[in-house]
Each structure stands twice: as structure tokens, then as C-alpha cells.
Amino acid sequence: MDVVNKIKAPLISLFFLCTLIPLIPSISYDYHNHQRIIQIAFLLCISFLALNAFLSNKEPTFKLALNKKNIILFSVFIFLGCLSALMSAEKSFSQLYTLHISLLILTMCCVSTTNDKKSILFIIYALLxxxxxxxxxxxxxxIFTLAEQQPLNPYIIYSGFINIRFFNQVQVFILPFLVLLLKFKGIQRIVFIILFLNLLLIFIGQARGALLSFFIFSVFALILKTTLKKQILTGLVSLALSCIAFYILDSLNKGGADILRTSSSGRIDLWLNTLSNLSWKHFLIGSGPGVFEMSLGSSAPFSHPHNSLIEVLNEWGGVALICILIVIFNTFRKSIIHLKNHKKDIITESIFYSFAIGITYSLFSGVHVMPVSQTLLFIMWGLLVGRLYKNKYIHIPINIYARLFLACVFVLAWFLYLQKAVGIYNNIDPDNGYIYGPRFWSIGQRA
Known part of the structure; x- marks a missing residue:
């Protein structure tokens, strides 16, 4: 078990390096699929480590850093996803997506056993x-854009990302850690510059949801009377300065960007149309994980509703939504209680804010859908749970039959997951341009 825990931190760090550094050559048609392939490899490695830890455990019980209530709720959530997939119009793809989410939840549980300060800081620094x-x-x-006297175009400035929101979705998780590092005087100026650049890039990308999430996080942290009050106020100053810098740079070569535009980019219409099309079936079982599709006018179809609550309700059903909301609420409640009782635990505090800002942004964007931000969400959740339930493990009884059964389940799940993922990937034909396809891969046909 100790060996497994030592492997997890470098493995998570390797995932960050391979998916975020654009200097690493793409191993697929585009950067999204490059990240998805690495995500698949990462999830399979983590699940293998989890199985190895379970099978090699010499004790008659297995430790898990979750309370019984949350374990039951997660189990019900996954069961309802499987049931919804079986009743879906696109069973094969929906089963793939259910397996994918199950592996992410398993990753969260596996990461939750990594609660020592050294390993967590190693992961955070690798991400940064x-x-x-x-x-x-x-x-x-x-710099090159300004030198060529061109407007600030995020599609050129955001290196390697075919969708600029994928970039912003990762940024929101970084911001709380940068605020945390402002506490260290030796690197304050460097961290402030990096924070400023992050916020400036958010303005350039016109990611109003990301800016709103950062502002909500800041206000929420101040209400909690955080020990990071001075650093959060500095972060808000950086926000104001980045806004001023954006308008100055944009005025040099006007590109027509307006961060304060009042349109919803189709979000509100998408949400209202999705909610209006709900039936009693959606409140019970849903239409199947991953199969959302909706067009607004002549625009390309949306493959997810850009709102995590509406998505779970539509695809997984109302009962599953209630289950996952209770687990998230329990995590928030436990976190707030912990922070009030451990005011100097800034590591747990920053992880909590990173998780909270990710959840907030998922209400406006596809944080819970895209490869890197999706994985980050569950990694931060796991790190947070590990800190909250440190040395408070649930002991699950195991015997030889339980080990054998679980090994068979894992092998079968791995086979189905890879078989379905490769099958859908083979439908990709980039020569035909944009083809409406699954949100799992960037393009292709689900069936």
C-alpha cells in the first residue's frame, strides 16, 4: 500500500505535464484527443493501482477515506448511470461514458488516500x-501579436487549444493555488505576475464565467474569514489591473472584443430548451449519460448543456442528481467545519477553494466534460477528501472471494472501456471537416 501511495503523486504530476505542456507533440488529430488519450491511460493506471492495493492488502479489511453515507450515494449514482445507459437510445456510447465517470470516481477515492503534506505539495507544484x-x-x-499590430485573438494566443474554453477551464483550478503562494514573500512578485497573466488571458478569452467564478471564490473566502485574506485582496487588485491592461492592449489594435457584453452566447436558451424538454423519465432515470444533443437555430449542435446540474438531471436523472448533490454538500460542509477548526491549514483551504471554483465554473461551462478539467475536478475532490478524513478511514471487510470477484469486474470493465473508446475513435475522419460527434472525442460518430 505504501508503494502504491508513493507512485500516485508522480503519476498525477506526469498527467499534468503530458496534457498541459504544448511542447510535447500531439499523439492524435488534435490537442483535445491528445489529452483524452493521456487521460484514458492515466485512469487505467490509477484503477490498476487501486486493484493492486486491494489485492495485495494482507489485512482482512480495506481502508477507504470516505464515510459510509457517501460510499452508498456514489454507488447509487453509478448504478443509476448504468441503468440509464441500458435504457438509452445510444446504449454503447452511454455505457462507455458511465464507465468513464466510474473510473473518475474511483480515481477520486484512490487519490483520497494521498493526504501527507509532501505528496500534496508535489502534485500542486507540478500542476503550477x-x-x-x-x-x-x-x-x-x-508579444508577437502586438508586434505584428494584430488584434488580441485568443484562438492564436491560447497555444494548442482548439476550443479556448478548455484553456479557461484549467485556469480556474490554478487561481486559488497562486493566491496561496502569494503568502510566501520570497516569490510574491513572481507569483503576482503569473496570477496577473492568468487573469489577463481570461479577459482576452472573454471567459465571463471564469471571472465570475474567481470573484465568487474571493468573496466566499473573505466571508469565511480566511487566513488568506490579505492574499485574496491582492488577487482582486490583480484582477482590476488585468482588466485595465486588457482594455489598453485591446485599444492598440481594436479587435472588437468586449468582456462586458450582455449576450449569453446561447447558454440561457440552451438551458431553457433543455429544461422545457424534460419529462418524468428524466426526473427518475434520465436519457443516458453522455448522449445530450441540441441545436439552436443553424448553429452546430451542442454536445452538452454547459451546466453540470442540468446535464446530470437530463442524462442521469433526478435521483442521481440528488445523490451527487448530497455528496458535494457533505464535502462543502465538512470543509467549512474543518477550516473553522484548523485556521492555519492553508493547504486544505487552497485545495477546497480550487475544488469549489471548479464546481462553480461547471455551472457555466464544460469543466465536468473536458479531459483535463474533468480529471482535475476529481483529483482536487480526492485530495480534499483525503485531508478532511485524514486518519478516519472506513474499513471494508474483504476475503478471497471478494478479491476474486473484484479482479474479474476490473478486467471486464477495462476491456469494455477500451473496446468502446477505440471503436468510437476509429469513426473519426478529420478529412471531412467538422462532423457532429461525441463529447468524449473531439469529432466522430457515436453510433
Missing amino acids: VAHTSLILICLLNI
Whole structure:
């Protein structure tokens, strides 16, 4: 078990390096699929480590850093996903997506046993280093854009991302850790510059949801009377300065960008149309995980509703939504109680804010859908749970039959997951341009 725990932190760090640093050559048609392939490999490795830890455990019980209530709720959630997939119009793809979410939940549980300070800081620093390298490349793109007297175009500045929101979805998880690092005087100026560049890039990408999420996080942290009050106020100053810098740079070569535009980019219409099309079936079982599709006018179809609550309700059903909301509420409640009782635990505090800002942004964007941000959400959740339930493990009885059964389940799940993922991947034909396809891969046909 100790060996497994030592492997997890480097494995998570390797995932960040391979998915975020654009200097690593793409191993697929585009950067999204490149990240998805690495995500699949990462989830399979983590699940293998989890199985190995379970089978090699010499004790008659197995430790898990979750309470019994949350374990039951997660189990019901996954069961309802499987049931919804079986009743879906696209059974094969829906089963793939259910398996995918199950592996993410398993990853969260596996990561939750990594609760020592050294391993957590190793993961956080690896994330910051990988993402900062990406930010610096974007800074070079800004300089080149200004030198060529061109407007600030996020599709050029955001290196390697076919959808600029994928970039913003990762950024929101980074911001709380940068605020945390402002506490260390030796690197304050460097961290402030990196925070400023992150916020400037959010303005350039016109990611209003990300800006709103950062502002909500800041206000929420101040209400909790956090020990990071000074750093959060500095972060808000950086926000104001980045806004001013954006308008100055944009005025040099006007590109027509307006961060304060009042349109909803189709979000509100998408939400209202999705809710209006709900039936009693959706409140019970849903239409099947991963199969959402809706067009607004002549635009390309949306493959997810850009709202995690509406998505779960539509695809997994109302009962599953209630289950996952209770688990999230329990995590938030436990976190707030912990922070009030451990005011100097800034590591847990920053992880909590990273998880909370990710959840907030999922109400406006596809944080819970895209490869890197989706994995980050569950990794932060696991790290947070590990800190909250440190040394408070649930002991699950195991015997030889339980080990054998679980090994068979894992092998079968791995086979089905890879078989379905490769099958859908083979439907990709980039020569035909955009083809409406699954949100799992960037393009292709689900069936």
C-alpha cells in the first residue's frame, strides 16, 4: 500500500505535464484527443493501482477515506448511470461514458488516500509548473501579436487549444493555488505576475464565467474569514489591473472584443430548451449519460448543456442528481467545519477553494466534460477528501472471494472501456471537416 501511495503523486504530476505542456507533440488529430488519450491511460493506471492495493492488502479489511453515507450515494449514482445507459437510445456510447465517470470516481477515492503534506505539495507544484510553462508561451504569443499590430485573438494566443474554453477551464483550478503562494514573500512578485497573466488571458478569452467564478471564490473566502485574506485582496487588485491592461492592449489594435457584453452566447436558451424538454423519465432515470444533443437555430449542435446540474438531471436523472448533490454538500460542509477548526491549514483551504471554483465554473461551462478539467475536478475532490478524513478511514471487510470477484469486474470493465473508446475513435475522419460527434472525442460518430 505504501508503494502504491508513493507512485500516485508522480503519476498525477506526469498527467499534468503530458496534457498541459504544448511542447510535447500531439499523439492524435488534435490537442483535445491528445489529452483524452493521456487521460484514458492515466485512469487505467490509477484503477490498476487501486486493484493492486486491494489485492495485495494482507489485512482482512480495506481502508477507504470516505464515510459510509457517501460510499452508498456514489454507488447509487453509478448504478443509476448504468441503468440509464441500458435504457438509452445510444446504449454503447452511454455505457462507455458511465464507465468513464466510474473510473473518475474511483480515481477520486484512490487519490483520497494521498493526504501527507509532501505528496500534496508535489502534485500542486507540478500542476503550477506545467501550467505556468503554458502561460509563458501564451505571453510570447501576446508579444508577437502586438508586434505584428494584430488584434488580441485568443484562438492564436491560447497555444494548442482548439476550443479556448478548455484553456479557461484549467485556469480556474490554478487561481486559488497562486493566491496561496502569494503568502510566501520570497516569490510574491513572481507569483503576482503569473496570477496577473492568468487573469489577463481570461479577459482576452472573454471567459465571463471564469471571472465570475474567481470573484465568487474571493468573496466566499473573505466571508469565511480566511487566513488568506490579505492574499485574496491582492488577487482582486490583480484582477482590476488585468482588466485595465486588457482594455489598453485591446485599444492598440481594436479587435472588437468586449468582456462586458450582455449576450449569453446561447447558454440561457440552451438551458431553457433543455429544461422545457424534460419529462418524468428524466426526473427518475434520465436519457443516458453522455448522449445530450441540441441545436439552436443553424448553429452546430451542442454536445452538452454547459451546466453540470442540468446535464446530470437530463442524462442521469433526478435521483442521481440528488445523490451527487448530497455528496458535494457533505464535502462543502465538512470543509467549512474543518477550516473553522484548523485556521492555519492553508493547504486544505487552497485545495477546497480550487475544488469549489471548479464546481462553480461547471455551472457555466464544460469543466465536468473536458479531459483535463474533468480529471482535475476529481483529483482536487480526492485530495480534499483525503485531508478532511485524514486518519478516519472506513474499513471494508474483504476475503478471497471478494478479491476474486473484484479482479474479474476490473478486467471486464477495462476491456469494455477500451473496446468502446477505440471503436468510437476509429469513426473519426478529420478529412471531412467538422462532423457532429461525441463529447468524449473531439469529432466522430457515436453510433
